[in-house]
Amino acid sequence: RKEVEQDPGPFNVPEGATVAFNCTYSNSASQSFFWYRQDCRKEPKLLMSVYSSGNEDGRFTAQLNRASQYISLLIRDSKLSDSATYLCVVKRNTGNQFYFGTGTSLTVIP
Amino acid sequence: DTGVSQNPRHKITKRGQNVTFRCDPISEHNRLYWYRQTLGQGPEFLTYFQNEAQLEKSRLLSDRFSAERPKGSFSTLEIQRTEQGDSAMYLCASSLAGRRGETQYFGPGTRLLVL
Numbered sequence: 001r002k003e004v005e006q007d008p009g010p011f012n013v014p015e016g017a018t019v020a021f022n023c024t025y026s027n028s029a030s031q032s033f034f035w036y037r038q039d040c041r042k043e044p045k046l047l048m049s050v051y052s053s054g055n056e057d058g059r060f061t062a063q064l065n066r067a068s069q070y071i072s073l074l075i076r077d078s079k080l081s082d083s084a085t086y087l088c089v090v091k092r093n094t095g096n097q098f099y100f101g102t103g104t105s106l107t108v109i110p
Numbered sequence: 111d112t113g114v115s116q117n118p119r120h121k122i123t124k125r126g127q128n129v130t131f132r133c134d135p136i137s138e139h140n141r142l143y144w145y146r147q148t149l150g151q152g153p154e155f156l157t158y159f160q161n162e163a164q165l166e167k168s169r170l171l172s173d174r175f176s177a178e179r180p181k182g183s184f185s186t187l188e189i190q191r192t193e194q195g196d197s198a199m200y201l202c203a204s205s206l207a208g209r210r211g212e213t214q215y216f217g218p219g220t221r222l223l224v225l
Binding site: 004008032034041042043044045046049087091095096097098099100101102103 | 141143145150151152153154155158160165166168201207211212213214215216217218219221
């Protein structure tokens with residue numbers, strides 16, 4: 001079983017829509033969680049860390065459910081510029097590897 | 111620019127040749143990671159350094175791959191006797207590990223094509 005699993009999509013949504021991505025992780029000892037954004041042929045860039053109590057940054061809300069071992073990202077009022085691949089990232093509390101999902105592709109349509 | 115930098119940005123080589131990539135991390139960061147990414151996949155961990163010490167290596171890192179970080183600053187990743195399957199984007203990331211957690215910042219990557 002993969003360490004991190006994501007629905008690859010693609011998600012095609014109209015501007016202004018709300019879209020949610022989920023990600024599951026296999027190791028209950030995972031400690032740190034992140035969402036990264038990756039534009040085509042560019043490097044991943046940190047979108048937000050995910051905290052146990054959930055956190056929000058503008059139109060973006062991240063939540064963590066440790067019991068079910070999943071992480072979610074909610075994007076409200078989608079913009080054309082949100083079109084990208086969103087990578088779910090998990091770090092265990094042992095060792096120092098970061099585990100990346102395959103990414104979820106989002107296209108926001110005018 | 112105080113971010114992570116990588117050189118070269120692109121490399122085309124013939125099968126069997128050796129290639130070397132360089133990564134310059136954010137200056138105060140003590141950890142440096144190398145990843146490989148192929149189309150449609152997320153970055154896959156190759157190895158990481160804490161200061162100059164190489165602390166973990168993935169099973170993906172065959173004996174044709176070697177990485178160094180001689181003075182705990184920049185790092186190099188060498189691939190010997192390249193194969194077509196080595197074609198990928200090679201990403202470097204750096205972080206400052208501490209009690210408040212760790213966040214990685216990526217360089218722009220080196221895109222390798224082996225003919």
